[in-house]
Amino acid sequence: MSSIMTNASAMTALQSLSATNKALNTTQGRISTGYRVAEASDNAAYWSIATTMRSDNKALSTVQDALGLGAGKVDTAYTAMNKALTVVEEIKLKLVAAVGASEADKAKIDTEIKARQEQLKSIAGGATFSGANWLAVDTKDHATPGKHDGASIVSSFDRASNGTVTLGKITIDVQPIKLFDTGFADANNDGVLDAGEEFDAVDMGILDGLRLGTSGKRDNAATAATAGTVAATDGYSVTTLKVTGSNDIQIQQMLNVVEKALSEMTDAATILGAAKTRIDLQKDFVSKLMDSIDRGVGQLVDADMDRESTRLQALQVQQQLGIQALSIANSNSQNILSLFKG
The missing domain is CATH 1.10.287 (Helix Hairpins)
Structure with a gap:
């Protein structure tokens, strides 16, 4: 019809x-x-998942920045620690040279040792990155004065299946690596090279706190040694020791102190080296994780340009x-x- x-x-x-x-x-x-799901109306489920994953990826980008900042702090402390180790080793060599030396030669050796002691303070004081210094610290306001609370570096952003978000952290134990501490600590909580008079004479550190000449260990019972006189409680400090007027027995005790300090500094460098490696590994993981999330989002919402053409x-x-x-x-x-x- x-x-x-x-x-x-x-x-x-x-x-x-x-x-x-x-x-x-x-x-x-x-x-x-370039998207097959550009808006919630295109596919509400995929759009919601992709939006959440993109948000998490932005958070991971911030974590990556935090790891970079943390790496800078660790690198700075590690470099300074290694340099301080070299300087303390030089002090050790000067002490060896002082054994059996004349008073005139000891005076010259003291001059060289003094220069290196000042260098140690300069190294620790300059080991600052982004306002953080883990070698020259002040623990007066920490939970326990004299004991550093430690430092944390944000290392991960984790979302559980129920949507709960948590931040992972890499914790650096600053207590065993600090060289100087101006907090109110006893000898057992001193730093490695402590500040001495240049920073604060109240508290000493691993190198500046008094150590027993017989063992080289930090000890509250140690008392300042008197040149030329040997006592069981004789104590020495790496950043204040002098060989002028000291006999060979006392110089040997100074060597014990320096040797023990070197051992603690080596352990401190090991801690920093391990932290440096862990941060580098985490940075690499976060970078690959971000790429993986980008690929996952792409699988959900990206358009297949060959097919669409x-x-x-x-x-x-x-x-x-x-x-x-x-x-x-x-x-x-x-x-x-x-x-x-x-």
Whole structure:
């Protein structure tokens, strides 16, 4: 039946053309944005997951920055510690040279030792990165004065299956690596090289706190030695020891003190070296984790450009055919008019 009131063919062709145009717009949007899920309306579940993962990835980027900052602090302390070790070793060599030396030679050796003692203080005082110095510290305001609370470096951002977020941290135990501490500690809590008079004479450290000459260990019972006189409680400090007027027995005790301090400094350098390695490994892991998350998000929301390009060409052809079909359907009315021509 032919009708001029209702053109069923035209309506069918129009619906088909509208569907083709809608699909074409969707494909063109994917090609222009690069996403097949650009908004929540495209796929609410995938969009929600991708949004959360992108947010977590931004947090991981901040963690990566924190690790970089922490690495700078550890590197600074590690470099200074190694340099301090070299200087203390030089003091050790000067002490060996002082055994059996004349008083005139001891005076010259004292001058050289003094220069290195000042250098130790300079090294520790300058080991600052971003306002943090783990070698020259002040523990007066810490939980236990004299004992460093330690330092923490944010190392990870973790999201549990229930959505709970936690931050992982790498903790650096500063107590055994501090060289100087101006806090109110006893000898057993001193630093490695402590500040001495240049920083604060109240508290000493691993090298500046009094150590028993007999063992080299820090001990509250140690008392300042008197040059030329040997006592069981004789104590020495790496950053204040003098060989002038001291006999060979006392110089040997000074060597015991320096040797023990070197051992503690070596342990401190080991702690810093291990922390440096762990931070480097974590930085590498976080970087790879961020790449993995990016790939995961891409699998969910990125458009397959090869597929969309092929689909675009097919839809363009469908659009042209739809327009042609609609044109043919609209021409049916003209065909009806020809029936009434004489």
